[in-house]
Amino acid sequence: MSKVKISEVAAEAGVAISTASKALNGTGAISPDTVKRIEEAAGRLGYKPNRAAQFLAGKNKSIGIILPDEPCEVMDPMVDGLIEALDEYVNFGFRYTIRHYDRTSPKPEVFTDAFDSIKDSINGLIFIPSFDISTYREPLIKSGLPMISLQIAVDDSFCKSVTVDERMVGRMAAEFLSLFDSVRRVAMIAGDRSASIHRMNTEGFTAEADARGLSVVDILDSYDSMDNAYELTSALIERHGELDGIFVSSYVSPAVCRCLEERGLAGKIKVIGVDIFDRSAECLKRGSLSAIIYQNQREQARRSVIELISLMREGRVEDVHIKPELVLQSNMSFYI
């Protein structure tokens, strides 16, 4: 129960403290036998390093951040959450550097330039990838840096990711719409289903809708454009006489709501969206939007920092799926 320190582990294994430290951290060159002996000693004694001492003594305390530079209000909660989480570790002696890249560009250089400019001065990386990471994964892998992808899963073994549970987002949307006795026929306006993130939203939504006897009459891609979303909504209304609900799985719900409001259908056709920001919050307040699924950017950001640091100190981590939260009118004040 009392705290065993590395000096005791070293004594138990019959080596110097510095040898024990290097063995336990896998740094420096220690003979396999010695490593084994030290690890056994540590296990036997139940050694857990004192993180205050590790942080104080350690030198690998520089974190790199690479983010899309979209000047979009939807990006802000994630960035705010990241900075808040990082600042906690600044108190423990960490530093961080943020770089931006143009996520809309297909050229890999927009990313690799940002990466190259920091890769030699950081000991770990958190990045929000673009939808297609294949063009710049090589330099990332070659760097050998511990890294975590945020918000978008990298379907690749070199990098674990922290994302919201995308499928759950869709399921919650379907269940929410099914609460209304009047809702039978629903549609979905997705972002871009060529991206896995939107396919998972869709899968969750259709699965849960099926299970609850909702009929999904249409699924359309808005490509994250408000204008598209407006037109698509208009088309949906014309095409499907009896539409009762719409799930908007990207941040364009304000355009959907505006379209319904203009046609006197607000509240008649129930809408559930994702992402809470000024314009979506206003729709929620007016009632043209019935609920928002918060993708918990703050918690995603916090966890990505925690995971990166444990990766930098201890080695392996796993993919993390953060829970989405349902936001209604009454509790929206907590989220905006």
Added chain:
Amino acid sequence: MSKVKISEVAAEAGVAISTASKALNGTGAISPDTVKRIEEAAGRLGYKPNRAAQFLAGKNKSIGIILPDEPCEVMDPMVDGLIEALDEYVNFGFRYTIRHYDRTSPKPEVFTDAFDSIKDSINGLIFIPSFDISTYREPLIKSGLPMISLQIAVDDSFCKSVTVDERMVGRMAAEFLSLFDSVRRVAMIAGDRSASIHRMNTEGFTAEADARGLSVVDILDSYDSMDNAYELTSALIERHGELDGIFVSSYVSPAVCRCLEERGLAGKIKVIGVDIFDRSAECLKRGSLSAIIYQNQREQARRSVIELISLMREGRVEDVHIKPELVLQSNMSFYI
């Protein structure tokens, strides 16, 4: 931007490092003039202490915890959350001691005995009070320890608290029930409205119900007894022909659901409860319970530890109100 350390503050103020430390922490006897000079220097340089160094060097690292000993499954999430949060700080060299007391006893000794047994060996306290704290507040105050009350607000200036936003719990319940087109007449089964926590639930519920045109036909106290809740539900049904929804603001929703299930009213009368544990989760799965408001015990616990430690290091903190979360069938897996 680069980290300024206490040695630089000391140099700027023309004092020794130890003097600067004592002045900044308010420990030791330093002349007011010197303190002022040091504080100004710190402010000028933007000094922020390195917490790794503070944690490593500091000696006040023992946390006391006093909890009710109710062997109730509803207590567990809070305890689990507390231990998880505390264990993080154990990694930083902190220790903690847990004591239990019989919350149902009116005798103050049940609490003060627990407190006395640890008060001399701890540097900070987190406690879950009973509903009436007045009988044992004196010894707490006299100890001068930094302390945080958890789950139940101490309406007293000597101690800040971390609680869920009780009023919001009630508001969310009312809004949720109002989503159903069929729901007009609702009732509430509270815990014990002589406790402020339940009065706030009630206030939030009635206010939001009013705002949404629901008519609150009855409010009854269950005194947290499943048997009472069953009987009250039965009485509600008889008394009010057209009851559409019930908000159960203590953990007794399973009894309410059982009563409705037995009468073939499950799903007809919508029920929303609080606290997610095995039995309430089953009702949610079966559909006799439509939703649960999770009072976020995990986050309450985490915050109480964070607040206590910043109280122990830096001084003042404020009351914290944690956001409740709405749990439906589809996302319940995240909570149980």
Added chain:
DNA sequence: CTGAAAGCGCTTACAG
């Protein structure tokens, strides 16, 4: 009231 010094438990050059 002030300061010099030891020490918290690690990691990391550095020397061997």
Added chain:
DNA sequence: CTGAAAGCGCTTACAG
């Protein structure tokens, strides 16, 4: 491959 030693930035006896 191994170890002795310095040092991370603080706090806290202790001496004055």
